[in-house]
Amino acid sequence: MILNASGCLDALEAPEVARALDAFVTKTVTPLPREGNRPVRIAETEAGMLNSIGLENPGVEGLLAEKLPRLAELGVPLWVSVGGFAASDYAEICAALDERAEVSTIELNLSCPNVEEAPESAAEIVAAARPRTGKPLYAKLSPAATDLPETARAVQAAGADGLSLVNTIKGLALDERTLEPRLGHELGGYSGPALKPIALAAVYQCYRATGLPIVGMGGVSTGRDALEFLAAGARAVALGTVLFSDPEAPGRVRRELAEELAARGLAQPGDATGLAQAGGTVTVA
Amino acid sequence: MRRRERLRVVANEAIGPYSLLRLERGGLEPGIPGQFFMLEAPGRPLPRPMSLCQAPPGELSFLLEAVGTGTRALAETQPGDELHVFGPLGNGYRLDVEKPLLVGGGIGVAPLPYLSEQLGNPPAILGFRSDWHAEAAVLVPNAESVVEPTLVTEPLTDLVTQRYKVLACGPEPMLQAVRELAPDAQLAWEAPMACGYGACYGCSVEIDGVLQRLCVAGPVLEAA
Numbered sequence: 001m002i003l004n005a006s007g008c009l010d011a012l013e014a015p016e017v018a019r020a021l022d023a024f025v026t027k028t029v030t031p032l033p034r035e036g037n038r039p040v041r042i043a044e045t046e047a048g049m050l051n052s053i054g055l056e057n058p059g060v061e062g063l064l065a066e067k068l069p070r071l072a073e074l075g076v077p078l079w080v081s082v083g084g085f086a087a088s089d090y091a092e093i094c095a096a097l098d099e100r101a102e103v104s105t106i107e108l109n110l111s112c113p114n115v116e117e118a119p120e121s122a123a124e125i126v127a128a129a130r131p132r133t134g135k136p137l138y139a140k141l142s143p144a145a146t147d148l149p150e151t152a153r154a155v156q157a158a159g160a161d162g163l164s165l166v167n168t169i170k171g172l173a174l175d176e177r178t179l180e181p182r183l184g185h186e187l188g189g190y191s192g193p194a195l196k197p198i199a200l201a202a203v204y205q206c207y208r209a210t211g212l213p214i215v216g217m218g219g220v221s222t223g224r225d226a227l228e229f230l231a232a233g234a235r236a237v238a239l240g241t242v243l244f245s246d247p248e249a250p251g252r253v254r255r256e257l258a259e260e261l262a263a264r265g266l267a268q269p270g271d272a273t274g275l276a277q278a279g280g281t282v283t284v285a
Numbered sequence: 286m287r288r289r290e291r292l293r294v295v296a297n298e299a300i301g302p303y304s305l306l307r308l309e310r311g312g313l314e315p316g317i318p319g320q321f322f323m324l325e326a327p328g329r330p331l332p333r334p335m336s337l338c339q340a341p342p343g344e345l346s347f348l349l350e351a352v353g354t355g356t357r358a359l360a361e362t363q364p365g366d367e368l369h370v371f372g373p374l375g376n377g378y379r380l381d382v383e384k385p386l387l388v389g390g391g392i393g394v395a396p397l398p399y400l401s402e403q404l405g406n407p408p409a410i411l412g413f414r415s416d417w418h419a420e421a422a423v424l425v426p427n428a429e430s431v432v433e434p435t436l437v438t439e440p441l442t443d444l445v446t447q448r449y450k451v452l453a454c455g456p457e458p459m460l461q462a463v464r465e466l467a468p469d470a471q472l473a474w475e476a477p478m479a480c481g482y483g484a485c486y487g488c489s490v491e492i493d494g495v496l497q498r499l500c501v502a503g504p505v506l507e508a509a
Contacts, residue, residue: 041486247480
């Protein structure tokens with residue numbers, strides 16, 4: 001299963017790219033509209049890029065009234081990424097989304113590196129959101145957590161149905177000439193190929209810790225990358241930075257993954273899940 | 286219709302400090318002047334946005350200035366190399382202009398040769414940092430060039446009184462100065478872009494306090 005990473009595709013601007021996915025994940029929606037951060041918002045580095053978009057979005061009312069009906073016309077399952085500045089924000093948005101049949105899954109963005117975070121822990125936010133929706137809840141976590149497997153176990157105990165691993169990690173890029181930060185917001189979220197080993201470790205550890213379904217992401221550019229995420233324990237992969245350089249990446253990665261699986265005599269992607277785990281595949285409850 | 290293809294480098298010619306990168310056109314359409322293409326920058330994670338400079342039969346050509354990692358990689362490409370190219374993207378200039386006047390500054394002359402051709406070679410004013418940079422003026426017919434410390438606004442001040450409609454591309458200070466003289470000018474802006482097709486939200490520019498995603502709202506915007 002191939003998704004986009006939240007914030008890495010506008011399905012209404014590029015419907016042909018969204019239709020090539022198994023599910024489309026929206027850009028994170030917050031209670032009120034946000035203009036996002038002032039420019040400059042992106043900076044390429046040697047092995048990836050930084051962004052500081054700052055959760056630009058039309059707010060939950062704008063999403064529900066204007067975007068969701070149009071997104072539903074794409075015919076692709078919709079995941080809505082939810083953000084906020086307090087646990088109650090997440091809970092309120094989940095309650096509003098719960099009433100909408102167009103939404104298949106909710107991803108809680110618990111780890112945006114570009115905005116002030118909610119004061120509550122990831123588990124407290126999941127616990128606040130859980131009773132407000134019957135839709136599957138995925139917790140998107142930062143690889144920067146001190147004890148990521150522990151965080152994963154905590155969100156599982158709070159009622160998360162799955163994990164999205166990982167979000168970007170904080171980074172800084174300096175101007176070649178002036179040595180000043182290249183981003184207007186100074187620090188940004190680092191993504192791209194350099195994130196892959198970090199993301200793989202997160203998937204590997206959290207799969208062992210929880211057995212939850214995992215969407216793996218962080219530097220997935222090829223079918224081989226996707227295979228590695230599955231082997232580490234992911235059930236699905238999401239494409240982020242690669243979509244910027246290759247809008248045809250969903251179809252290409254899917255083809256390449258099929259070739260990788262066939263070369264190993266694996267009938268379907270699920271057969272690869274957890275193959276990297278030393279103790280064999282973890283039994284998923 | 287935008288497409289993404291791998292195109293072969295036909296030639297990479299120096300014009301002053303700039304490089305004119307000529308690519309085989311493949312199945313790509315040249316689009317409207319002012320539209321842009323995302324060019325793979327060899328060895329770099331992200332492609333680079335380049336407005337189309339010329340569209341001779343069977344080719345697409347791009348004028349670039351090697352100022353950063355990506356443009357340096359593009360300037361070093363050799364005939365026979367292949368690059369992924371995606372486009373045309375964004376909104377170009379409106380061409381239904383009665384008395385057009387082209388204004389370009391520095392590498393901002395890039396979209397003007399194709400624009401000039403489509404408009405029947407109207408007059409143009411080009412501004413450059415040095416005589417060496419001003420060699421790029423050869424690409425634009427009917428152009429008057431000025432070199433710093435003279436700015437394009439000097440000849441422009443006289444011409445806007447003659448009801449010319451300005452179509453401009455250049456650095457932001459130049460665009461701001463042009464719009465003060467010509468409030469109805471069409472201006473092509475520039476911003477770092479990761480994707481060029483609305484996916485990354487990275488190319489927002491702040492114009493009069495409003496943020497706009499340049500790749501889908503522009504890069505050509507009306508001044509007023």
